[in-house]
Amino acid sequence: MASKWSKYGKRYCKEWEKETQLKDWLRPVTGDDKNAACRYCKCEIRAHHADLLQHMATEKRVRNSRPLSSARLTTMGFTKSPPPKTTPELELKLACYSACHATINSVDHLGELVQPHTACGVKLHRTKCGALITKVLAPCLLEDLVKDIGASQYSLLIDESTDVANEKQLAVVVRYFSTSLNKLVTTFLGLFTLEGSSAQQIAQGLLDFLTKVGLDFTRCLGIGTDGCNVMVGKNNSVYTHLRQKNENLVLVKCVCHSIQLCASKAVEVLPRSLEFLVGRSYSWFSHSSLRLHEYSKLYQLINNGKEPLKLVQLSGTRWLSISSCCKRILEQWDELKLHFTLCKDKYRCYDAEILSEMYKDPVNKLYLVFLNPVLHRALEFHELWNNIELWNSMKSFSPECILSQAKPPHQDVPLLKLFKGDIGLLDTQYRQLCFLPWKNVTKNDIASFWVEVLHFTDASGERCFKELAEFALSLLSLPLSNADVERVFSHMNLVKSRLRNRMRNEMLSAILHVRYGLRFRGVCCRDFEPTSKMM
Template identity: 45%
Template sequence: MSRNARHYRAAWEAEAQFSGWLMCAEGDPTKAFCKLCKCLLQAHKKDLSNHAKCKKHLEAFKYSQVSFNNTKLTKFFGVNIPEDRKLAELKMAAFIAEHGSILTVDHLGNLLPSLDKSSALLSGIKLHRTKSSGLISNVISPCMLEDLIQDIGDKSYSMIIDESTSVDTKKTLCIMVRYFSEKKMKIVTTFYRLLEIEAGDAETLTNTFKNQLPLDGLNINNLIGIGVDGANVMVGEHHSFSSILREDVPHLITIKCVSHSLHLAAENACKILPRHLEYIVRECHNWFSYSSKRQIEYSLLYETIAGKKPLKIDKLSGTRWLARISAITKILEQWDALQLHFQLAKDKERCYTSGQLDLMLSNHAKGKLAIPDRRIKISSDHAKGKLAIADRQIKISADHAKGKSAIADRRIKNFVRPREGEVGDSRLRHKNFIRLREGQVDDSRPTNKNSGVLPGRNPSRNKKVHMDGYSDNRVYSGPDHIHQNNWRVGHVSTTYFTFDEI
């Protein structure tokens, strides 16, 4: 740049001959720029005055005046859209956005005028994908957001936040808001925003969230709580979304998602179940999912037995463990029909899967899989690894290092454990258990009910045992010798007791 070069002066823009079209060139203070002619000029006032009088500039200035006076498309084209038609098209666009696919608008826009050709309203509707998308994005969405912000006002509110990746590999931050609506006079939970983010780390999530609230007119100090999943990036102790946000909002309350917590508890609890139970649920679905012939054969068999069509067995979900209850319930309802079907399929198709399923379905697996009340109740003490499904629910101790599980014939209250100081012998305990069932134990009550120890060394064979008097809920479950006698499982109980060697 020359030392004697003249610089552009902003004061020139206020003069009448330069007003509206003159500006400084971007990145070069020695140049001026004409908005009408789209050209660079020397920052000399005389050169600028000569440019203002040239033919090219005068024609461009005249054209700009005509365009300025006809900025509205309705005035330029002479189109006047009735208000009732505008309202109808907006309602249709809102309906499609909530209930349908945008691809159906083309067909719907052609269908409506043909319903009543005498109707001026229906005949005048012109709505297709491009126009519908524009109405949703540029008219309906801003209006709904404005109404939402006004309804929230200066009141306290909470946010429910989750980060995910869409099918086109774009990371998004979905935000829902929960507040008390004075219009509806109740607590409302509704969609707030779906923000695109560059990364899924805590710093990016926090900055995106904090920057968006002031742009929409929400006071971050009115934020009283957030609901998030249990991911470390959201609720970690150090440098997580909640910990960084708490620096600006010290009173912030963070609530973990209960569904995610139950999901993790159920996932870990299911690890102690026998693996063949999962095999039954998974392969029962796979057996029918790819063969229409098998579905038809099983449907006819089930209709013969139950008098109705069978429900389709759901596929096991790899990420949602609580959804497995649906598949398990349907298998239990169709147990007898499935057992008969695989007995026939084993001989007919002679394949490994049908043979294994027939063996498992006939081997009293129903007692382990049964959840009669159709619900999984997860103990609040899942920190100790317990899954409670009791009184028609199965209570399984997560302390599987001892390798014990409670399985009983109708109502099992009697599993044996050694007393303190004695070495446990599984064969001896099994022997005592059999003798107890046959009534070979004295029915006198123990001197110490809490100990659960049966007195007497030579009991009479004719006396029966009153089981209810020897309960001790603190006793762990015994060994799985119940399978040796092929006892049928009819009920599961969580009460156990012990007795001395006979």
């Protein structure tokens, strides 16, 4: 009885070209699917798998393949290509790139573009990419951060905001001294959705979050917030609830927010017309390229061809932004006055008429001339009176003071009440520190001085000032403002935008962990190397 192959015949199979022992020399025959070709011997073989294996072992094929072997190519000046990366490693790198610079949906096309050019068979689409970001990259980077913090004392910066999906988010930023990097580090710790806006709910949510990531709240030295009542009120605030868990917790109000509030209250005594002048001058040009072009031609005619600088938009919540607005308007006052005088008759616009009259009034210019240096000074203001006692106490740990022979005894240093350890040992180190020569004693880099003290060893190889140096470095981790947590919200709005408003909080937090985790390591996606735990 004849077999089925004698009736139908066997055909060339493309899958044979993927086999390790056949892929180097096996090729199809054009127009004939019943035979296969050997590119070494320049001959045809019947398209039977057994015949192909038999031809591979012949002396003729082995002899013809020697000039094209990898060793022969190396001696002829060709170099062997590096071994391809493993599939998980390459997929993690692509997922890391997506979290840093692209959207998750774009991975559907990116994976298909990369797949033909890789030998390891990458298969990556948005579902798998999202899982790699949320389940592998972000948890591992967060674990590395918590491990780096260890048992060190740290400070927290917290603030709440509402994203584009009207969900209340609480961002948490940690500031601590990293013993592995030998420097103070301020980085993103986490982001979670608030279940309510009360002080107790915010405080409990923060404590639950710290427990979840594995940080001991009793090691928290200070907390930085803005000046709203729910955060810093005397009776029922987030700070008072947290103080019940950590009685030595130091509160640091944000300097920037306090200055904004002071400026906002101060300008209430000024005429409201000033805000109208600054705001409407910007909006006059912001939505009309024709008006901007006409003003540019007028400005160039007056100023010998120079291009005018654009006016600055006035922020509704950051009143100190009027400083740059006033400065820009004063620099172009005469040109703007002439422009609105011409536009008043040309466009017959009520706003142009009002602005023209205001620019002609010298009192308005006098107000702006008065405000310009005052607001500029406010922008340079970096001290808050409520925290002045705290920063004065920290002077005791400056190199100039602590190395002085006339320094006060440790009992007179107020911040020593925050030290948790052997006070007698700390007193001994405090008194002996001034008897040794130190290199990094500059006023501008106190952290370098204490890093040198931390790593100083005696004849027996022990770090004899370890406790004092670690305590001083933990004090330096106290936050000055919550500008870093505001930057987190800027990143949050870039990631969860109006076009991506359905993004879940888990994915949003994971993407921020990846971005800040790479910044913490000092690398970007092209330099990122997955760890063994990620693999």
